[in-house]
Amino acid sequence: MKNRFFAGMAPVAVLSLSLSLFASSALADITIGVTISSTGPGAALGIPLKNSVELWPAEVGGEKLKVIVLDDAGDPSVATTNARRFVNDDKVDVIVGSALTPASIAVAGVAGETSTPHLSCSPVPPTISKGKWTFVMPQDAGLIARNLFAKMKADGVKTVGYIGFSDSYGDLWMGQFKAIGEQYGLKVVADERYARPDTSVSGQVLKLVAARPDAVFVGASGTGAALPQIGLRERGFAGKIYQTHGAVTFDFLRIAGKAADNTIFASGPAMAPEALPDTAETKAEGMAYVTAYEKRFGPGTRTQFGPHINDAMAILKKAIPVALKKAKPGTPEFRAALRDAIETGGPFPASQGVFNFKADDHLGLDDRAVVLFTAKNGKFEITK
Amino acid sequence: MIATFLIQDGVTNGAIYALLGLALVLLFSVTRVIFIPQGEFVAYGALTLALLDGGKVPATTSLLVCFGAIAFLFDLWSMRRGTDIRTFLRSLALNLVLPGVIYGITIVLAPLDLPSVAKALLTILIITPMGVYVYRIAYRPLADASVLVLLIASVGVHLAMMGLGLVFFGAEGLRAEPLADDNYTIGALMVSAQSLCIYGATIAIIVGLYMFFERTLLGKALRATAVNRLGARLVGVRTHLTGVTAFTLAAAIGAVSGVLIGPITTIYYDTGFLIGLKGFVAAIIGGLASFPITAIAAIGVGLVESFSSFFASSYKEVIVFGLIIPVLIWLSLSGGFHEEE
Numbered sequence: 010m011k012n013r014f015f016a017g018m019a020p021v022a023v024l025s026l027s028l029s030l031f032a033s034s035a036l037a038d039i040t041i042g043v044t045i046s047s048t049g050p051g052a053a054l055g056i057p058l059k060n061s062v063e064l065w066p067a068e069v070g071g072e073k074l075k076v077i078v079l080d081d082a083g084d085p086s087v088a089t090t091n092a093r094r095f096v097n098d099d100k101v102d103v104i105v106g107s108a109l110t111p112a113s114i115a116v117a118g119v120a121g122e123t124s125t126p127h128l129s130c131s132p133v134p135p136t137i138s139k140g141k142w143t144f145v146m147p148q149d150a151g152l153i154a155r156n157l158f159a160k161m162k163a164d165g166v167k168t169v170g171y172i173g174f175s176d177s178y179g180d181l182w183m184g185q186f187k188a189i190g191e192q193y194g195l196k197v198v199a200d201e202r203y204a205r206p207d208t209s210v211s212g213q214v215l216k217l218v219a220a221r222p223d224a225v226f227v228g229a230s231g232t233g234a235a236l237p238q239i240g241l242r243e244r245g246f247a248g249k250i251y252q253t254h255g256a257v258t259f260d261f262l263r264i265a266g267k268a269a270d271n272t273i274f275a276s277g278p279a280m281a282p283e284a285l286p287d288t289a290e291t292k293a294e295g296m297a298y299v300t301a302y303e304k305r306f307g308p309g310t311r312t313q314f315g316p317h318i319n320d321a322m323a324i325l326k327k328a329i330p331v332a333l334k335k336a337k338p339g340t341p342e343f344r345a346a347l348r349d350a351i352e353t354g355g356p357f358p359a360s361q362g363v364f365n366f367k368a369d370d371h372l373g374l375d376d377r378a379v380v381l382f383t384a385k386n387g388k389f390e391i392t393k
Numbered sequence: 394m395i396a397t398f399l400i401q402d403g404v405t406n407g408a409i410y411a412l413l414g415l416a417l418v419l420l421f422s423v424t425r426v427i428f429i430p431q432g433e434f435v436a437y438g439a440l441t442l443a444l445l446d447g448g449k450v451p452a453t454t455s456l457l458v459c460f461g462a463i464a465f466l467f468d469l470w471s472m473r474r475g476t477d478i479r480t481f482l483r484s485l486a487l488n489l490v491l492p493g494v495i496y497g498i499t500i501v502l503a504p505l506d507l508p509s510v511a512k513a514l515l516t517i518l519i520i521t522p523m524g525v526y527v528y529r530i531a532y533r534p535l536a537d538a539s540v541l542v543l544l545i546a547s548v549g550v551h552l553a554m555m556g557l558g559l560v561f562f563g564a565e566g567l568r569a570e571p572l573a574d575d576n577y578t579i580g581a582l583m584v585s586a587q588s589l590c591i592y593g594a595t596i597a598i599i600v601g602l603y604m605f606f607e608r609t610l611l612g613k614a615l616r617a618t619a620v621n622r623l624g625a626r627l628v629g630v631r632t633h634l635t636g637v638t639a640f641t642l643a644a645a646i647g648a649v650s651g652v653l654i655g656p657i658t659t660i661y662y663d664t665g666f667l668i669g670l671k672g673f674v675a676a677i678i679g680g681l682a683s684f685p686i687t688a689i690a691a692i693g694v695g696l697v698e699s700f701s702s703f704f705a706s707s708y709k710e711v712i713v714f715g716l717i718i719p720v721l722i723w724l725s726l727s728g729g730f731h732e733e734e
Contacts (some may be wrong), residue, residue, distance in 0.1 A: 048556065050663070052564035175707050202707040206664040208409070208654060211402040212702030215395050232566040232659050260565040264659055 038075040039329060039338045042095030043318075044106035044116060045130075049082035050205075051109040053231045057315035058108050058130055064301050065322050070330035072338060077101070081112050088112035092119035102338050102347060105321050106130055108314065110177060117143040124341060126348045128324065130317040132181075144324075144351055144371045146317035148362065148378050153254055153275045154185035156379040157226075158193040160273060164249060166224040168198045170217040172210070172237045173228025175202035182228030182253060198222050205233035214240040224248050230255030235265040242268040249273060254379075257313045262387050269384040273392065277361035278380050279316035284391045290377060294323055295360040320359035328354050397582055399699045405588045405657070407695020408595040409435075412650045413672025414679065414687040415602065416643040421681045422619035423639040425540050426532055429547040432669025433554040434644050438520050438651020439660040440558070443567035445512045450503045452561035453519050454496045460526035461492035467529055487525070495519055509572045517648040524644025527554075528637055536636060551666065558662035566664075569655035591653045598646060599688060611638060671698070671713060678720050 043062055046055035062078055077099055081088040088107050095101040096119065103126045107113045113129040120127035120142045127143045138145050161169070171186065173179030179202055186197050199220040201213035214237060217225055225241060227234050227250060234256035241250060250272045252261075257276040262269050278285055282295030298319040299311050328350035336342035355365040355373065362378025382389040413431055420428045437453050444451035465488035472481065495518060502515060531550045535542060573586035605612040611634075617625040618635040626632055654660070654668070675694050679687030694713060701712040 048559055052559055056564055175710075202709075203702070204667075204710065206661060206667040207702075207709075208658040208664075208668060209402055209406055209699065210702070212399055212699050212704075213706045215398055216703050216706075219395065232661075235566075235568075236659055258565070264566060264568050 038073045039069065040075045040077070040099055040101045041325075042092070042099060042101035042104045042106075043076060043078045044081045044088050044091040044095070044104070044112070045078060046083035046108040046112060047080045049084065051083035051107075051112070054131070054312075054314045055080075055083070055108040057310075057312040058106075058318050060306055061298075061302065061315040061318035064298070064305065064319065066326075069322075069326050070333050072329070072333065081107050083107070083109040083112055085111045085115035088115040089119060092116045096123045096125055100339050101125065102344055103128065103325065105318070110134075113137075125344055126351060128321040128351075130314070130321070138371045139369075140371070142348060144364075144366060144373070146320050146361070147314075148254060148277060148374055149372050150181045150185055151189075152372075152374060152376075153379060154182065154189065156376065156381065157251055157253070157273070157275045158185075158190065158195060160381055161195060161224060161226075161249075161251060162193045164224070164273075166249065167194060168196050168220075168222045168224075170199040170201070170220050170222035170225045171197050171228065172199075172201040172203065172213055172217060172225065174230070174233070175204050178230060178255065179228045182226065186226075203229075203237065205229070205231075207236065210237050210240045211244075213237065214244050214246075217241065218244050218246050222248065224251060226251045227256065228253060231258060232260045232264045235261050235269070238265050238272065239268045251275075254313055257382065257389065259309050259311075262384060262389070265384075266387070270386070272384045274382040274384065274389065276380055276382050276389070277313055277316065277378060279319075279360040280311065280313055280382070281380070281389060281391060282360065285380075290358040290363050291360055294319070294358060298360045316360040320357075320361050320364070323359040324351055324357045324364060327357055395703070399703055400696065401582060401584070401588070403696035403699035404692060405591055405695070406698060407692035408591045409650050409654050409668065410672045410675050410694050411595055411688045411691035412598060412646050412653075413669055414675035414691045415599065415684055416646040417669075417672055417676040418679060418681055418684055418687050419602070419615075420639050420643050421676070423615050424528075424532065424536070424543075424636045425622075426543045427540070427547055427681075428643060429544075429666075429669065429673075430527070430551040430554050431643060431647055431672065432665030432667070433551060433558065434520055434523065434647025434665070435651040435654065435668055436558060436660055436662060436665030437523070437554075438516055438648035439569060439655030439664075440562045440567050440651075440662070441519055442512060442516045442652050442655045443569040443660070444562075445503060445507075445515060446509075446570045448504055448506070450500055451516075451519065453523075454492075454499045456557060456561060457492045457519060457523060457526075458496055460523055460530070461488040464488045464526040464529040467534075488529075491522060495522065509570060513572060513652045516652050517645060520648035520651070521641060521645040524640035524642070524647075525637055527644070528640035532640070533633060533636065536632065555663055555666065558665075562662045564662065566659035566661040567655075568659050569652075571656035572652075585657075587653075587656055591657075594649055594653055598649065599684075602642075602684070611635075615639060674714065674717050677717055680724060 045059045047059045068074055079091040081091050092104055095104055104116055104120055105128045107116055108131055110131050113131045113133050114137050117127055117137045117140055121140045129143055129145045132147050132149050133145055171183060173182055199217050201216055203210045203213055227237055234252055252272055252274045254275045257274050257280050278291040279295045282292050282299055285292045298316055302311055328347055331350035331354055332343055332346035335346035352366050357364040362374040364373040366373040381392050383392040416431050417428055420426050441451040441453045468484040531546055535546055571587040572590050575586040577584045606616055614630045615635045617630050618632055671694055675687050675691035678690035698713050701709045
């Protein structure tokens with residue numbers, strides 16, 4: 010009985026297997042591998058990215074898109090496995106991801122080794138963004154820092170207390186202070202660290218307040234950035250507080266409540282495309298993305314991170330047709346042509362900025378990719 | 394002046410760690426389980442309270458129903474060789490009716506703007522039965538396994554509960570409303586009503602546990618199981634019953650800790666683990682056996698944490714978890730700590 014069942018099933022299995030082989034080899038679809046941290050410590054960043062992939066179009070340049078999304082849990086070794094799977098088994102034409110820096114570095118390694126274009130959705134260190142095959146979607150820390158520091162200078166800030174995550178994100182911003190802080194006349198008088206799951210930052214906050222800085226700079230992301238914000242206001246710190254673009258989420262405002270008022274945030278324009286002037290190059294893409302995203306996932310669900318996925322597609326939409334003229338998808342020639350098209354085909358107006366890559370600049374963004382917000386009554390308002 | 398703030402902060406956190414440490418010692422001594430997911434009960438408790446504050450029905454209620462249903466299936470499986478109607482009805486009541494009733498109560502009460510104490514009690518009511526089901530699903534089939542197997546099962550339960558937390562609560566943190574909003578000034582100290590609640594609840598639970606172990610038959614049965622499992626069985630203590638009781642107590646303590654800590658910080662689906670680990674440091678210092686030493690050590694952990702966050706914030710976790718090393722060296726040198734088998 011059992012045997013007969015299997016005997017009956019075998020041809021079906023062979024047929025379906027050969028059908029699927031046929032399908033993947035005969036139709037030259039464009040295959041995109043996306044590895045995202047939708048669980049683990051980067052889930053708050055990864056989930057909006059994963060959601061945004063759902064908004065991608067079904068075809069680009071007349072070719073069908075085949076998108077494979079895998080979860081890497083923010084773990085570099087899983088990200089490496091995912092990237093290898095994309096290249097070896099799925100023969101992808103481009104890899105997108107990941108949401109966390111360590112995982113993106115891992116993906117960039119595989120991309121460089123296998124000559125596959127890679128669009129990173131998290132900032133990466135300069136050694137990685139110099140790589141031939143990797144392009145970076147988010148604003149790099151230097152760009153954001155220059156804008157925030159200029160704002161601090163304009164506000165008359167001379168001494169700064171720093172508090173940030175005790176990880177590479179926290180080090181990143183402290184590094185900016187060390188590198189270019191002096192140019193803006195900023196002196197760091199306290200350097201404190203905490204971890205996102207900490208239950209209290211009272212010790213660090215007391216030390217900050219005791220150092221009497223003009224302003225406090227918080228190098229943290231998501232709702233984790235709200236902990237020192239609340240702590241500082243509870244201890245009666247009256248100076249200005251500056252937050253990075255990692256903290257620009259509605260969850261932050263919800264958690265911090267009144268304590269968030271008058272805080273300055275750097276952000277990408279995609280958080281508030283409505284408030285941009287009609288002349289802004291980022292307005293059209295930003296409006297389209299935010300409208301589609303909030304229609305699907307509910308009002309007030311937009312984030313700083315999701316647009317990077319949209320921007321990756323905005324770039325691909327322009328670059329793929331160029332590459333298609335040179336080679337067929339699924340071949341090394343197409344991957345090389347796509348890489349060249351991304352590097353030289355700019356400018357690409359997208360939701361978070363206008364990308365204009367060059368051979369020696371795979372960050373591609375300029376000041377159009379940064380806006381400054383002030384939090385007022387539970388809302389972000391654009392500020393000058 | 395700064396020192397008083399730091400001491401106050403350390404004692405507040407230490408009190409929470411003390412509750413967790415006590416729950417860990419209780420579970421280990423009665424069931425030999427090193428219960429890593431204790432922190433998850435805290436996170437579930439805090440997140441449930443935060444959602445109730447928002448007038449929403451917390452996902453933990455449907456999770457509770459699922460847990461109950463799975464536990465019921467486990468019971469059915471173990472009853473497959475025939476059973477009497479009373480066992481069946483008891484299982485039905487405990488695993489299906491109880492979570493159903495709690496689900497109903499929550500749906501009715503959640504949209505009403507309850508006083509915060511009622512929300513806290515509702516949270517504890519939702520979380521506590523989870524201990525029963527976690528025991529039934531993960532640990533009861535392994536009741537006679539070695540400590541190592543139970544520890545590995547704990548890691549599995551921890552990962553499963555954390556994953557469920559991510560699915561049900563999302564990746565972003567939540568913060569609950571405080572039970573009481575007032576602040577009191579005592580000399581130079583400003584004491585918030587919430588931290589008074591924490592001290593009060595911790596002391597009440599410690600006293601309650603003491604009374605339970607000293608005065609009630611069930612408590613004495615738990616102690617007997619803790620001293621010698623086989624011996625307790627021989628004199629007629631039902632070790633499954635003591636196991637269930639210990640897990641229920643642990644879940645309740647976890648829920649209370651969650652209700653207490655939810656309003657003073659932002660809680661994420663994965664915060665519980667770190668809080669639980671700090672309770673674990675205290676429990677280790679107490680040799681996983683002594684309640685009073687664990688409680689005192691927990692306050693010590695809180696103080697060390699708050700002072701190190703002031704003087705060397707980058708090395709805070711290193712200092713806190715480094716505490717465990719000299720203790721382990723001392724315990725292993727003095728040879729006072731032996732595994733049961």
